[in-house]
Amino acid sequence: MKQPILYMVLPCYNEELVLDETSSRLEKKYYELIENQKISEKSRICFVNDGSKDSTWNKISNLHTKKPELFSGINLSRNRGHQNALLAGLMTVKDLSDCVISMDADLQDDINVIDEMIEKFVNEGIDIVYGVRDNRDTDTSFKRGTAGMYYSLMKLLGSENVPNSADFRLMSQRALNGLAQFGEVNLFLRGMVPLVGFKSDIIYYKRGKRFAGESKYPLKKMISFAIDGITSMSATPMRIIFWVGLLAFVLAILGGIYVILSRITRDTAIGWSSTMVAIVGFGGLQLLALGIIGEYVGKIFNEVKQRPRYIIQDFINKQ
Numbered sequence: 001m002k003q004p005i006l007y008m009v010l011p012c013y014n015e016e017l018v019l020d021e022t023s024s025r026l027e028k029k030y031y032e033l034i035e036n037q038k039i040s041e042k043s044r045i046c047f048v049n050d051g052s053k054d055s056t057w058n059k060i061s062n063l064h065t066k067k068p069e070l071f072s073g074i075n076l077s078r079n080r081g082h083q084n085a086l087l088a089g090l091m092t093v094k095d096l097s098d099c100v101i102s103m104d105a106d107l108q109d110d111i112n113v114i115d116e117m118i119e120k121f122v123n124e125g126i127d128i129v130y131g132v133r134d135n136r137d138t139d140t141s142f143k144r145g146t147a148g149m150y151y152s153l154m155k156l157l158g159s160e161n162v163p164n165s166a167d168f169r170l171m172s173q174r175a176l177n178g179l180a181q182f183g184e185v186n187l188f189l190r191g192m193v194p195l196v197g198f199k200s201d202i203i204y205y206k207r208g209k210r211f212a213g214e215s216k217y218p219l220k221k222m223i224s225f226a227i228d229g230i231t232s233m234s235a236t237p238m239r240i241i242f243w244v245g246l247l248a249f250v251l252a253i254l255g256g257i258y259v260i261l262s263r264i265t266r267d268t269a270i271g272w273s274s275t276m277v278a279i280v281g282f283g284g285l286q287l288l289a290l291g292i293i294g295e296y297v298g299k300i301f302n303e304v305k306q307r308p309r310y311i312i313q314d315f316i317n318k319q
Helices: 019-035 056-066 082-096 111-124 141-156 173-179 189-196 219-233 236-265 272-305
Strands: 006-012 044-049 071-076 099-102 128-133 165-172 200-205 312-316
Touching: 006 019, 006 082, 019 044, 019 056, 019 111, 044 056, 044 082, 056 071, 056 312, 071 082, 082 099, 082 165, 082 173, 082 189, 082 312, 099 111, 099 173, 111 128, 111 165, 111 200, 165 173, 165 189, 173 189
Parallel strands: 006 044, 006 099, 044 071, 128 200
Antiparallel strands: 071 312, 099 165, 128 165
């Protein structure tokens, strides 16, 4: 294959503190790749501004003004969330490139493995190369434990999510065209990309600490993201409700038979404690079931409205 045109897509939300360092490191890496004839001179680094409240877009615009042959920018009309911003970047540049590498702007992903990703794409014909963390040393014990349980749960529910991989990956143009055919509004790209198919491989890397700024995924958002991932990729929780409900129904019948027989065979009064336990237990079970059903109904509500997943206000790019 000729030298591929590589675009990088980096979603940004209030990343003014890291953009200078991120752009500097990526610039050095790009010129190195171009000099070694691994990528085309038409390759670009594209930052996607996800409705930031700080000067993120101004910095992106300045980067493009100073070096239009290297830096591009996409400005969304409002904040749409990380996954929508990432998809906006991927869909915008897919027809301009041979392959696209997505990553976060916080410099936690190791840009030195980009060379290996490109080699797998060019020499081995790999359409999707996943960047997978080889350890979670930079995480707290709580986060390591919950992450392990989450990936195990996703696998149990039938999701094809690649464990310990985030959004650091290379995708070929035809893989991106395949992803473009997925029309759902509730996005969970980590689960959607494996469904595209095509030849894939994994590259392991050591994830570093955030260079500056604050994490955009505090505990509350992490929990919400995990729930979205489960409910967007699998209907298994709905099936679990059916089986739990069926089990509760059978137990209720057995309990009813036991109460009737006890009443007939001996003078036994039904205890208040057992009654309250049954009421509270089944009441909690019903509320849990309604909550899970409500989560799916909410997603159906969003899907049927068919609202745009993002709206691009500006796209600055020199072809």
